[in-house]
Amino acid sequence: MFRISQYLRELDAAIRSGAWPAVRTPRPSGPVVIWNLIRRCNLTCKHCYALSADHDYAGELSKAEVDTVMDDLKAYQVPVLILSGGEPLMRPDLFEIAERAKAMRFYTGLSTNGTLIDAHCADRIAATGFDYVGISLDGLKATHDKFRRLDGAFDRSLAAVRLLRARGVKVGLRFTMTALNQQDLPALLALMREEQVDKFYFSHLNYAGRGNIHRGKDSQFAATRQAMELLFERAWQSVQEGREEDYVTGNNDADGPFLLQWVAARWPEWAEALRERLVAWGGNSSGVNIANIDNLGNVHPDTMWWHHSLGNVRERPFSAIWSDTSDPLMAGLKAHPRPVGGRCAGCRHFAICGGNTRVRAQQLTGDAWAEDPGCYLDDEEIGLAAGADAARVALAPFGRRESEHA
Structure with missing residues (x-):
C-alpha cells in the first residue's frame, strides 16, 4: 500500500518548518495478513481475484482452526488482520472471529461489498469495534452495478457507508480502475467528500482471477498517470485544508517514483528528502510485509497469488510457512x-x-x-x-x- 497522504503531510510539515519531520521507525513485526475467511459471495464481480460465487465451498477452515491460526499469528507478531472473502459477512461466525481478534489486540479491518449491511448489521459492526471497514465502489450507479452484476448494488453499498458513518465507524471506499470505469473517478472522489468518508483506496488492476480477463482492457498508461495526478492534487488539497482524509493506492509501486517526480516539479528543494523516505518504504512488499491466507488455509505471498500456494496452515503453522524460503518465489520476494x-x-x-x-x-x-x-x-x-x-x-x-x- 502506498500512502499518498502520509508523504504529503510530511512535505507540508517540511515546508512549514524548514526541515523534513523525523519519522519513527516501527519495530519489526510480522506481516499484515489479509484473510479470506470465506469464498462465498452474494455477487460475481467482473474483477474478482477469488473467482467467488453464491454457493458454499467445501473444506473451509472451521472456527476452531481459525482460532488456532490466530494464536500463531499473534505469537508471530502479526499486527493487522483484514477479514475478507468472498463476502465475509456471509460467514456465520464472522463477528465471533472479529471479537476475538479485537480482544487479542489485532488491528482488525473488514473488507466488504457493503450490500448486506443493514441497520442491525451496522450496529454489530460498530459494537464489535472494527478499526476500519473498506467498502468497494467501482464507480457511480450504472458503472458499479454493471461491474457487480447486480442492479441496486450501488445504492445498497452507499447506504452501508452512511449507516456505518452514522455509528462512528471509520470507513473507506475501495476503487479498482480499468478502462471500463476510469471516467467515474472524479465523481467518486466528489462522492467521498460529500459523504465524509475517511479514506479512499485506489487499486490498480492486477492480473488475478477475473481481473486477469480484463487485462487487455486495462487502463493504459496515459489514463493511469492522469488518475494518479488527480489523486495527488486531491490529497494535497486535503492536507492544505486540514482535512482528515487519507488517499492510498495499491498494486502498482511505480506510484512512489511518480509522486517523487510530481513533488520535484513543484518543490525541488524537498525532492531528495522525499526520495530518502520512499527508499525507506521500499516498494512492493508481497511475501515480506503483506500475506494472504485463503478460505482453505493456503498461504500466499499476497491476495493476487492464489495460483501459488506456499503451504497450508492445517499442515504447518503460518509462522513456519512464512519464514521458509525454500520456495524459490518466496526466496526471491524476500531477497x-x-x-x-x-x-x-x-x-x-x-x-x-x-x-x-x-x-x-x-x-x-x-x-x-x-x-x-x-x-x-x-x-x-x-x-x-x-x-x-x-x-x-x-x-x-x-x-x-x-x-x-x-
Missing part, C-alpha cells in the same frame, strides 16, 4: 534486492519500488522476475535510453489457454 530483469533491473527508481508487482510479470511472461508490464513510467523517467520501450512486455489480452488455469 534484497530482488532478482528482477528487463527494464526494472535498469531502473533508477528500483530502490523505491522494489521491482513493482511480480504477479503481473508472471502472468504475462511466465517469469516472476521479468519486468512489470504495468509500470507506467517512460524511458527517460526511469533513466533508460530513449526508445527502450520498443522491447517492453506488452499488456496482451487474456488468452483462452491461460483462462483454463486462472
Whole structure:
C-alpha cells in the first residue's frame, strides 16, 4: 500500500518548518495478513481475484482452526488482520472471529461489498469495534452495478457507508480502475467528500482471477498517470485544508517514483528528502510485509497469488510457512534486492519500488522476475535510453489457454 497522504503531510510539515519531520521507525513485526475467511459471495464481480460465487465451498477452515491460526499469528507478531472473502459477512461466525481478534489486540479491518449491511448489521459492526471497514465502489450507479452484476448494488453499498458513518465507524471506499470505469473517478472522489468518508483506496488492476480477463482492457498508461495526478492534487488539497482524509493506492509501486517526480516539479528543494523516505518504504512488499491466507488455509505471498500456494496452515503453522524460503518465489520476494530483469533491473527508481508487482510479470511472461508490464513510467523517467520501450512486455489480452488455469 502506498500512502499518498502520509508523504504529503510530511512535505507540508517540511515546508512549514524548514526541515523534513523525523519519522519513527516501527519495530519489526510480522506481516499484515489479509484473510479470506470465506469464498462465498452474494455477487460475481467482473474483477474478482477469488473467482467467488453464491454457493458454499467445501473444506473451509472451521472456527476452531481459525482460532488456532490466530494464536500463531499473534505469537508471530502479526499486527493487522483484514477479514475478507468472498463476502465475509456471509460467514456465520464472522463477528465471533472479529471479537476475538479485537480482544487479542489485532488491528482488525473488514473488507466488504457493503450490500448486506443493514441497520442491525451496522450496529454489530460498530459494537464489535472494527478499526476500519473498506467498502468497494467501482464507480457511480450504472458503472458499479454493471461491474457487480447486480442492479441496486450501488445504492445498497452507499447506504452501508452512511449507516456505518452514522455509528462512528471509520470507513473507506475501495476503487479498482480499468478502462471500463476510469471516467467515474472524479465523481467518486466528489462522492467521498460529500459523504465524509475517511479514506479512499485506489487499486490498480492486477492480473488475478477475473481481473486477469480484463487485462487487455486495462487502463493504459496515459489514463493511469492522469488518475494518479488527480489523486495527488486531491490529497494535497486535503492536507492544505486540514482535512482528515487519507488517499492510498495499491498494486502498482511505480506510484512512489511518480509522486517523487510530481513533488520535484513543484518543490525541488524537498525532492531528495522525499526520495530518502520512499527508499525507506521500499516498494512492493508481497511475501515480506503483506500475506494472504485463503478460505482453505493456503498461504500466499499476497491476495493476487492464489495460483501459488506456499503451504497450508492445517499442515504447518503460518509462522513456519512464512519464514521458509525454500520456495524459490518466496526466496526471491524476500531477497534484497530482488532478482528482477528487463527494464526494472535498469531502473533508477528500483530502490523505491522494489521491482513493482511480480504477479503481473508472471502472468504475462511466465517469469516472476521479468519486468512489470504495468509500470507506467517512460524511458527517460526511469533513466533508460530513449526508445527502450520498443522491447517492453506488452499488456496482451487474456488468452483462452491461460483462462483454463486462472
